[in-house]
Structures are given as structure tokens and as C-alpha cells.
Amino acid sequence: MTVTSVMEPKMPKCWRQETKPHKFCPGCGHGDVLKALGTAIDELGIQDRVVFGCDIGCSLLSWDFFNFDSIQTHHGRTTPVITGVKRARPELICIAYMGDGGGYAIGSQHLVNAASRNERIFVLLANNAQYGMTGGQMAPTTLPGMKTETSPYGRDVEWTGNPTLGPEMVAAITPDSAYVARGTMSNLRQLTQMMKKALQNQIDGNGFSFVEALASCPTNWRTNAAKTWEFVEKEMPQYFKVGELKVPAKKEG
Amino acid sequence: MADKPIQGEKRMFVTGNEAVAYAALAANVDIMYGYPITPQNEIMHYFTRLAPKFDKPFLQTEDEISAGFTTVGGVMSGKRSFTATAGPGNTLMQESMSMAEMMRIPTVVVIMQRGGPSTATVIYSQQEVTMTCYGANGEGIRVVYSTCNHQELYDYTIKSFNTAWKYRIPTFVLGDGYQAKMRESLTMYDPEARGIKMVDTYPLVGLPGSPGVDRDPAHLRNTYNTEEELYEVVSNLVKDYEAVAPEIVESESFDCDDAEVVVLAHGVVSRAAVEAVRELRKAGIKAGHFRPITLRPFPDKELKAVANQAKKLLVVESAQGQFAKLVHHSLYGDSTPMEYIFKPGLGITSDEIINKVKAML
Numbered sequence A: 001m002t003v004t005s006v007m008e009p010k011m012p013k014c015w016r017q018e019t020k021p022h023k024f025c026p027g028c029g030h031g032d033v034l035k036a037l038g039t040a041i042d043e044l045g046i047q048d049r050v051v052f053g054c055d056i057g058c059s060l061l062s063w064d065f066f067n068f069d070s071i072q073t074h075h076g077r078t079t080p081v082i083t084g085v086k087r088a089r090p091e092l093i094c095i096a097y098m099g100d101g102g103g104y105a106i107g108s109q110h111l112v113n114a115a116s117r118n119e120r121i122f123v124l125l126a127n128n129a130q131y132g133m134t135g136g137q138m139a140p141t142t143l144p145g146m147k148t149e150t151s152p153y154g155r156d157v158e159w160t161g162n163p164t165l166g167p168e169m170v171a172a173i174t175p176d177s178a179y180v181a182r183g184t185m186s187n188l189r190q191l192t193q194m195m196k197k198a199l200q201n202q203i204d205g206n207g208f209s210f211v212e213a214l215a216s217c218p219t220n221w222r223t224n225a226a227k228t229w230e231f232v233e234k235e236m237p238q239y240f241k242v243g244e245l246k247v248p249a250k251k252e253g
Numbered sequence B: 001m002a003d004k005p006i007q008g009e010k011r012m013f014v015t016g017n018e019a020v021a022y023a024a025l026a027a028n029v030d031i032m033y034g035y036p037i038t039p040q041n042e043i044m045h046y047f048t049r050l051a052p053k054f055d056k057p058f059l060q061t062e063d064e065i066s067a068g069f070t071t072v073g074g075v076m077s078g079k080r081s082f083t084a085t086a087g088p089g090n091t092l093m094q095e096s097m098s099m100a101e102m103m104r105i106p107t108v109v110v111i112m113q114r115g116g117p118s119t120a121t122v123i124y125s126q127q128e129v130t131m132t133c134y135g136a137n138g139e140g141i142r143v144v145y146s147t148c149n150h151q152e153l154y155d156y157t158i159k160s161f162n163t164a165w166k167y168r169i170p171t172f173v174l175g176d177g178y179q180a181k182m183r184e185s186l187t188m189y190d191p192e193a194r195g196i197k198m199v200d201t202y203p204l205v206g207l208p209g210s211p212g213v214d215r216d217p218a219h220l221r222n223t224y225n226t227e228e229e230l231y232e233v234v235s236n237l238v239k240d241y242e243a244v245a246p247e248i249v250e251s252e253s254f255d256c257d258d259a260e261v262v263v264l265a266h267g268v269v270s271r272a273a274v275e276a277v278r279e280l281r282k283a284g285i286k287a288g289h290f291r292p293i294t295l296r297p298f299p300d301k302e303l304k305a306v307a308n309q310a311k312k313l314l315v316v317e318s319a320q321g322q323f324a325k326l327v328h329h330s331l332y333g334d335s336t337p338m339e340y341i342f343k344p345g346l347g348i349t350s351d352e353i354i355n356k357v358k359a360m361l
């Protein structure tokens, strides 16, 4: 046994220790995405001002994850709840956390309209290419040919369309003051930087911020560690290009 | 910035929608969220004209799902927030109201009933009784005020904020298209000038201090892992609701003491009932009228007392028995004969009631 393996993994300061270990399956991407979020919030020093909303989907398991005031709401409805908080209390830093089903299927009208209205909120979406919580059904983000419980012979794009490109859509409908990016759990340093920029954009009162994070669901993908990693690192980015899509220009003066 | 929307008292001749917008501002509401639907639109129209003078924002959302959930968010942030809707919009708002029930979020929603089912008419009905009282997957942990005139729209809009925040129960003002669109006189007032203190609001999230450092974070959820856990939560909701129900419940009766036939109606239809009873009394017929003002909680005790004395009951409503179901439930075990006038989506005149009562004697 090496020394490092018995050391406590480093937790972001704003994680709530009492509720760790967290409730996600081993190898789940949600934990990593929330680690990046926690690190970004620690580095910005905004923990006291955050209101965190989580969706229904495996994101709900984060309802007691952080030392921030948190609201667990309904499937797809985190965006309007957090919008309501922000509109009533603009001084708060408001984050809506959801899955790909929550953001791109049942709550897509909220995402589109919050983006169009340039709501000063941060929407963070974990894309694991299927519905995790309900047992692995097809999502708008399921890859072509990918097998899920409701596409057991592989996703047929003729019948069901192509995977939703969320950040591309959000970038197309937001003004220049929005921040839009796609990161991945396989590059947590970059993902953390994206989240910092997204949060800073809200702190500055600029506009809407949106980050999609490619995330694993080994339980429903039925993959071992190596295959899980390969799917996140190699398969997903073929459809979902990682990088920043919209970065607000630095304000003059 | 203007001082107060209403200084002291003021006699006004306005539509019901205008009365609601004024009442919300007089109640010192912080924010309104909404989506257009007839016959409720003018609440938003008047609100958006008046509210900026008092620095109160309005957000037009993408649909009523969003209007309901943004209202939930506004309330949870500690602000006196409300929305208004009707018909299919009321349908869409039920999802957020079930969250409000479960988490005891003091939302206020004004409903102006229109014809149903479906898109139906934009005019009038009393067909949103079941949905407003018991909509969504829940147990009806709500307060529903059914108003009958503009004065009441004004009074109960103000009161609904206080009921919601005092008891932390989602509260509804149930009007209808007639009340919304018609003009009549009422006295608007500054609640303070009448000694009505607005119940203080407070945040459920975005609390002062440092979560995890000098206080625990507020972790608010509506999802539970076990049947037993949920059962306990819902049992407590029901218990709390039943404990405060006697304080909340309101009703009115008119000439019931010696009445042979008591007309049961709620909302705007009770105006026809009052008129009918007056005429019948003039003709020497012993008629009375009982009217629940709160449909949730329902005035069971008061109605039972009236039913005990009456020879016959007549239930009158602009729906196919939605109100009658509440009456049946309330009077379970009582054997007073009951007859009905059901006119879904249609107005009811005093003459129809008079003729029916005469036929019942």
C-alpha cells in the first residue's frame, strides 16, 4: 500500500463532510463534476452567497452535498426555480444543476427561454448520454447506435434524430454577454476553469452561463473502469466537442 | 418613487383583474411572475403598469409551468411573490403547486376560472374547483378562497399573502371570468390604515451567515427514500393542516335559521342565490343561502349545522357537480334531501334558482 492511497482524497472546502461519502454509484461522473464545481466556488470565495438547485435525475442525490442552501426540485424544473430565486434576490449566486434528460428533454423550454432572456444564472448540466436515475433509457444525448433500455438495438437516428448539441444551441440563442462551454470529467482542471468563468460571469452581472460536462454512468452503461473511461474520453467527444463556445469580452476600463 | 399604491381608503370602479393588481401592490408584494391567459391577462397588464412606480418587478415566463416554479423560487428566496392564471394554465401550474404543498412554500396564486375542459371558452365557469382544491399528486394541503365580488377579490388577495405566510400553506384566490372582467365599485385601502398587519416574509434559502461555518445549510428536498419516511412527512402535513383549519375556515349564511330550502353556492353564483332568497322571502317562502368562502379547508361544521335545520338543500354551480362533491363529502351521513342545478361553463340567474326552489316545496 502506498502512502497516497491511505490519504483522504482532497475535498473542496464547500463540500459538506457530514454527507460524505456521497450517494452516487462508484465511478459516477456526477461526483467529479461536483468536485470541479466545489473547487471553482472555493477559489472564488462565494460559498456564502450560493443557492444551489438540483433536478430530479441522479443530480437529486446532491441535495445535501454542499454547505450551501439547496433546493431539490422537480424533473426539468430547476431552471425556473433558480430563475425565480435570482429574479427576487439578485445578490445571490444561483446555480441550477441537472442531467441531460432534465435540461434537454423535459426542461428544454426552460433552458431555451432562460438562455434567451439572458437570465443571470449558471446552468450546469451533466451529460451522461442517457437517463441514469430511471435505469438507462434513451436521452436526447444518446449517441447514434448506442444501446439503451428504450433503444435496445441501438439509437436509430432516422427514427429518433441526432444527439442534442446543447451548448451549440445555447450559444446560438444567447447574446455576447453569455458564457457557454462544454467540458468533461476527464479534464477536471479545464472543467473547473470553465465553471469559474461561468460563475464569474454571473458575479459580474453579465448574463447567462451554461456548462455541459461530459460525465460517466458506469451503472447503466454497464462498463468496467477502462471501458467507462474510454467512452468518456474517446466516444463522447466525437459528437460532443469539448471547449468554450462563447466567452464574454472583457469589459472596457 | 411613489409612496403607497393606495393611501388610506379610496372608492374605485374597476374590473376584478384591476382590483387584484392593486390588492397585490397594497399588500406590498415583491414580485409577480406570469404567463398570458384570458381571462386573467389584465392582472398582469395593470401590475406591469403600476408596479414599476413602486420598484416591484414582473417576469413574463415561457409558460405556466415556469410561472409556477419561478413563483416557488421567489417565495423560497423570502420574497412575497405571486402569479395568476386560468384554465389550461391552472392545469400546468399544478406541478409546481404540488411542490409547494410538500415543502410548505407559501405561494399565492390567483385563478380566474374559464370554461373547460381543454381550451373551451375564455369566458367563465366554476370548473376549476376540483383542480384548485386537489390538483396534482397530493392531498390538497392548500387554502382556497372563493370570492364573490370585487371587494372580496381585493380583501382576499391581501389576506391570501397573510394566510400563506402565517401558516406556510400555498394559498389560492379562486375567482372567475365574470369577476375578472366586469366592472364594479369597491373600496380599496391601505391594509395598514385598517390595522391589517402584513405577515413578515422570510427566506428559506439565501439565509444570512455562512452555511457549514456558523449555521447549517438549508437543504430542502421533496424526495424520500422509504415509504415510512414519506408517510411520516405527509402525516405531519395533514396533521398541521387540520390543526390550523378551524382558524382559516370561512363561510357566510343568509336567512338560514328558519329556512325550508337552503341554497348552497360559492363564488359569483352566490350572488344569484342571495338575490333569489330575497325574492323568495318577499313571496313568503322560507329560503336561505349558505356559502363557503374557503373551499379548502371546507366549513364542515358550519354546513352541517345549516343542513341539520333545513328541510331541503339545493346545490347550484356553474360546473357539473365539482362543488357538490365537496358538499357530499362534507355532509356524509346527513340525510337532508338534496337537489341540484349544474350548468358547466354557464352563468346562473336568480330566476332559475327561484323556479327550482318553488318546484322543490
Ligand SMILES: Cc1ncc(C[n+]2csc(CCOP(=O)(O)OP(=O)(O)O)c2C)c(N)n1
Pocket: A056, A057, A058, A059, A075, A098, A099, A100, A101, A102, A103, A126, A128, A130, A131, A132, A133, A134, A139
Ligand atoms: C415529470 C416527471 N417525469 C418523469 C420522471 C421520471 N424521471 C426521474 S429521473 C429521470 C431521468 C433522469 O435523467 P437525466 O436528467 O439525464 O439525469 P441522470 O439521472 O442521467 O443524471 C426521469 C425521466 C419524473 N421524476 N418526473
Ligand code: SF4
Pocket: A023, A024, A025, A027, A028, A029, A030, A058, A128, A132, A133, A216, A217, A218, A219, A220
Ligand atoms: S445511475 Fe449512473 S448517473 Fe446515477 S449515480 Fe449511478 S452511475 Fe451516477
Ligand SMILES: [Mg+2]
Pocket: A057, A099, A100, A101, A126, A127, A128, A129, A130, A131, A132, A139
Ligand atoms: Mg443523464
